[in-house]
């Protein structure tokens with residue numbers, strides 16, 4: 399019988415993270431200080447992050463060793479399995495061979511603990527006792543609550559209000575791991591109070607929740623800030639996914655994949671899976687590797703956003719980052735994939751997109767849920783709404799192969815389960831899911847807030 403589930407031994411858990419910064423064909427523009435507009439230095443970031451993470455943020459080393467303490471926690475669920483989607487292939491009638499990496503086997507159900515564990519570890523090493531963060535879908539807040547618990551740290555989570563209301567059990571599971579949860583915008587911070595004064599019914603956004611968490615961390619000596627995506631070190635920690643998948647594909651007798659697909663919110667699961675494969679593009683081992691990011695049509699950062707400097711948060715407290723952005727004031731429509739509702743993008747992903755090394759696509763939530771249902775009924779997994787975007791992208795690629803007859807290898811990262819998202823599936827079955835279009839008018843409106851900010855040309 400040909401293998402369906404390709405596994406690695408615990409001893410094959412990667413010993414080093416892959417740092418794409420070492421291989422970039424063109425140099426990255428630097429992040430800028432929000433006040434001086436000069437490139438940020440380590441001293442600017444020190445109040446918020448431990449030095450080890452600040453060093454990883456700028457490191458040009460190709461491989462960065464994973465500390466044993468981090469590897470031993472990751473071993474609770476890693477290496478995660480790679481599946482051959484035989485039943486999906488059959489249902490689609492495609493000649494393509496589809497593989498998916500399954501990150502939903504982590505204790506908290508998504509890829510997020512891969513970096514949460516590393517971030518909690520480095521903070522504890524530096525004597526920090528409390529971490530503040532934001533969460534959209536709740537997956538990141540849950541992962542960080544879990545990781546902080548293991549390293550004896552307190553965890554304060556600001557959860558986007560709309561997701562807080564859509565997913566009541568997320569609060570309970572974060573509390574189960576010892577986290578404290580505050581719906582955002584909240585009265586607890588100046589940033590939250592200002593938003594509420596302007597709009598008492600604000601559904602919140604990741605940009606607003608980040609402002610609240612940064613303000614919380616900046617105002618307390620014992621507290622650091624942690625981000626679940628976007629930053630270079632977060633993407634770095636996620637590369638265990640792609641490195642394992644590469645070894646697993648080899649074990650399955652495949653060469654490098656022809657197409658690599660990931661869903662895109664801030665960029666961490668996408669980059670964690672895709673960057674290790676992209677190093678073969680940069681090395682010219684596989685020049686024709688196609689890499690595709692799938693994002694929601696209601697928050698089309700990569701496909702419709704402008705590539706320029708913008709703040710990572712709504713209140714303008716973070717450094718200005720070179721990225722695709724819909725504008726830091728943008729509050730995306732309340733679609734169910736809360737983890738993909740972010741106005742900006744990881745600068746590293748924006749940079750490789752700008753360099754023509756990958757492509758991006760936007761999908762409506764209805765077509766993503768349709769793909770999610772087909773996946774559950776063939777492969778058996780109830781995917782998170784975020785992950786249904788990558789399923790849709792992979793299915794489209796497989797159907798393209800059906801038309802052309804090409805026997806390509808399609809590999810995608812199934813980044814999380816949807817066990818806390820049944821209200822979203824119920825809305826889908828009840829016919830209550832709405833489509834949301836992002837218009838050029840909305841972009842023009844949002845971009846007004848960026849007037850006067852430095853542009854990429856200087």
Ligand SMILES: Cc1ncc(COP(=O)(O)O)c(C=O)c1O
Pocket residue numbers: 508509534535536537538626627628661662663664665666667668736737738782784785813814815
């Ligand atoms: C399951 C899942 N997938 C994807 C994302 C998007 O984040 P990123 O683009 O950083 O992977 C999230 C964010 O919360 C998530 O929970």
